[in-house]
Amino acid sequence: MSKFFKTVSWIYFLAFIELLLSPSGASAYSVVRFGAKGDGRSDSTSAFIRAWMQACSSVRPAILSVPRGTFLIRSVTFTGPCRSRIQFAIHGILVAPDNYYAIGNLGYWIQFHKVSRLSIIGGTIDAKGAGFWSCRSSGQSCPQGARSISLQWCNNVLVRGLTSYNSQIMHISINRSNNVKIQNVKINAPSGSPNTDGIHVEYSMGVTITDSTIKTGDDCISLGQGSMNVWVEQIGCGPGHGISIGSLGNSFNEGGVQNVTVTNSVFTKTQNGVRLKSWAKPSGGYARNIVFRNLIMRNVGNPIIIDQKYCPNNICPHQNSGVRISQVTFTNIKGTSSTQAALTFRCSSSNPCSGIRLQDIKLTYIDRLRRPTLAYCENARGSNSGTVFPRSCL
Numbered sequence: 001m002s003k004f005f006k007t008v009s010w011i012y013f014l015a016f017i018e019l020l021l022s023p024s025g026a027s028a029y030s031v032v033r034f035g036a037k038g039d040g041r042s043d044s045t046s047a048f049i050r051a052w053m054q055a056c057s058s059v060r061p062a063i064l065s066v067p068r069g070t071f072l073i074r075s076v077t078f079t080g081p082c083r084s085r086i087q088f089a090i091h092g093i094l095v096a097p098d099n100y101y102a103i104g105n106l107g108y109w110i111q112f113h114k115v116s117r118l119s120i121i122g123g124t125i126d127a128k129g130a131g132f133w134s135c136r137s138s139g140q141s142c143p144q145g146a147r148s149i150s151l152q153w154c155n156n157v158l159v160r161g162l163t164s165y166n167s168q169i170m171h172i173s174i175n176r177s178n179n180v181k182i183q184n185v186k187i188n189a190p191s192g193s194p195n196t197d198g199i200h201v202e203y204s205m206g207v208t209i210t211d212s213t214i215k216t217g218d219d220c221i222s223l224g225q226g227s228m229n230v231w232v233e234q235i236g237c238g239p240g241h242g243i244s245i246g247s248l249g250n251s252f253n254e255g256g257v258q259n260v261t262v263t264n265s266v267f268t269k270t271q272n273g274v275r276l277k278s279w280a281k282p283s284g285g286y287a288r289n290i291v292f293r294n295l296i297m298r299n300v301g302n303p304i305i306i307d308q309k310y311c312p313n314n315i316c317p318h319q320n321s322g323v324r325i326s327q328v329t330f331t332n333i334k335g336t337s338s339t340q341a342a343l344t345f346r347c348s349s350s351n352p353c354s355g356i357r358l359q360d361i362k363l364t365y366i367d368r369l370r371r372p373t374l375a376y377c378e379n380a381r382g383s384n385s386g387t388v389f390p391r392s393c394l
């Protein structure tokens, strides 16, 4: 055999061995090899960054793995673009330092920036937000607060099987990112924790959130300006403030929300069920082609609500929302309300809601006096079909 062929077969042999070691054919990078320690105390931030840089520059698909153990990390940005697809496989727990300033200053704890073909699989993250929440409630000056996971300008992302505890502010933020799938995540923060939204979407297209359990102090899921083609299915929400579109219309120039479906989900003891919310201010924003379908409400404050008069601390007196809300369908929504206000459509007088459709609604009041639930309409236009209880005001 010529020397050339010997060399080639030797290369194939080595590649074959590597394939055996890593069945997916991907190159594996364990953070421990880069100096991370799973003792819960040592700062592993720079080891994670070194491991990321190696994995991200791999020509072959890369797996960056975090083994069992508790790894302490400060704010970190994992920057792309990477040369191939990359999987963040977390078997252990990532924790933030006890001092909330360590992650609170930059707006994020774990950020992915301009990464495409990313999957984040498994793992538990704990931002230890309680110190930050009490700083805020004490009225002291506090850092701005960190989103636990922030996807910025990322495309083709899968997050599967992640558990997130006690974020300072949002748990998962998806911003300027397209084609993002969130599956089987568990989010856990106490019902009184401020602004701890479960999953927030903004300026992103093609986001699906499925088979997840979200217990938190703010919205389970919030879809902000520029959210398009969003699918939400099989969510257990509560405690929390429900699934919301908004708040929209805080600024004049903002992207609309379009083509959103929320289906086959259960709300338990939440402040709201499904909600659209906009500031009572001039705005060029809109929300249209929204479907809420097959939902169960258990003891929910406002099971169905559109509120265009959002104006905390009365900072927008005598103004109307400029956000145009149209083509919003509520189908097969059943269960109990913890207030009499089961259906609320409080729309803008300058931009009435149009194309609101109610079909097969049955919402009863949890009340020992057996009072009925009520529907309230203001500047709302639309139609009803099937059984609608309480009796519709459209």
Ligand SMILES: *[C@@H]1O[C@H](CO)[C@@H](O)[C@H](O)[C@H]1NC(C)=O
Pocket: 173, 175, 176, 202
């Ligand atoms: C989304 O990204 C824009 C532009 O990068 C930024 O100004 C904004 O604050 C981000 N919002 C969130 C919720 O991350």
Ligand SMILES: *[C@@H]1O[C@H](CO)[C@@H](O)[C@H](O)[C@H]1NC(C)=O
Pocket: 206, 228, 229, 230, 231, 259, 261
């Ligand atoms: C609406 O969004 C879904 C994903 O949720 C997508 O499959 C569908 O093509 C979108 N429809 C339009 C008209 O863009």
